[in-house]
Ligand code: ATP
């Protein structure tokens with residue numbers, strides 16, 4: 001019995017002339033996510049993408065789970081393929097949806113006839129197939145408003161497809177169709193969520209993480225890798241650049257006023273991320289900042305950090321409460337990893353009283369004590385590249 005996955009694109013359908021190239025990227029991304037499960041063939045027709053497993057031993061449950069995490073897919077369904085013959089459609093419907101129907105109280109049949117040469121019209125298919133279902137399951141009632149089980153029959157060019165209710169997809173637009181951006185990723189709750197949100201808008205991501213060994217441990221770095229592996233279920237393959245940050249932090253501690261430590265440190269992060277991003281062809285930076293959450297996330301502090309980069313800085317969680325951010329972290333399964341208790345470089349040498357309204361001229365004056373260009377060049381030369389796969 002052959003089953004396939006029918007994929008419905010969402011926003012892509014609105015892309016007019018670009019629609020086809022958006023769909024091509026979506027197919028490429030989906031193919032990549034599924035390739036380790038076996039071979040699939042993809043076909044586009046009538047705003048549906050047909051994703052057909054090429055062998056019987058492919059794990060379709062896992063394939064559906066992966067498809068549900070591909071951006072650009074509004075909805076999908078696992079469908080049974082039947083011949084364009086009413087008897088075969090009935091037989092397959094009862095076999096494929098029988099178990100669901102057995103435990104349901106109500107149902108409804110919907111039919112779509114894209115192939116107008118099929119001899120029965122849609123209302124007739126619904127009526128006749130509904131009758132067959134009632135013959136088999138006497139306890140069932142038809143409910144056209146809120147059925148427990150929706151039986152969908154689509155008569156298309158090459159075959160008939162039978163499926164239940166469509167499942168929701170991940171939404172958004174395909175990764176890569178908006179270009180690339182670098183996410184500044186800590187081991188915290190917010191930055192993985194921020195990365196996920198921008199990937200949903202079609203950005204391919206690379207990660208930049210600042211590590212300060214021995215103040216931060218190897219386990220803290222592994223935690224960031226683990227977080228990105230979770231993100232990769234949605235965001236796809238990514239490169240992670242781990243930047244050695246110890247020297248810079250020690251120099252700031254030794255040479256700058258304590259209350260400006262955090263803001264100067266964040267400006268260095270931005271400068272380095274800017275350079276990494278440009279080398280990787282990224283058009284933007286992303287952070288997990290949210291206004292007022294901590295001293296470095298006041299409006300004035302954000303203004304002081306933004307000014308060191310010409311790239312747009314996307315902060316998708318800027319107006320969100322921690323609770324709202326946590327809800328998304330749970331949805332994408334990063335929360336439990338994020339709360340593991342390892343140090344981040346941001347919590348190393350934190351001043352007792354950080355400036356919440358730093359003055360740019362004083363920050364710039366404080367940085368005069370440092371050889372910024374040299375420190376940045378050294379840090380960049382020491383970057384470790386980690387390939388994140390899933
Ligand atoms: P998160 O939960 O993402 O760690 P946070 O609330 O702890 O955020 P901060 O520690 O002030 O906030 O960091 C704000 C943002 O700065 C983070 O969301 C992230 O984008 C970036 N950032 C912080 N620490 C690092 C780091 N070690 N490496 C890379 N980026 C970092």
Ligand code: MG
Nearest residue numbers: 186188344346
């Ligand atoms: Mg943090």
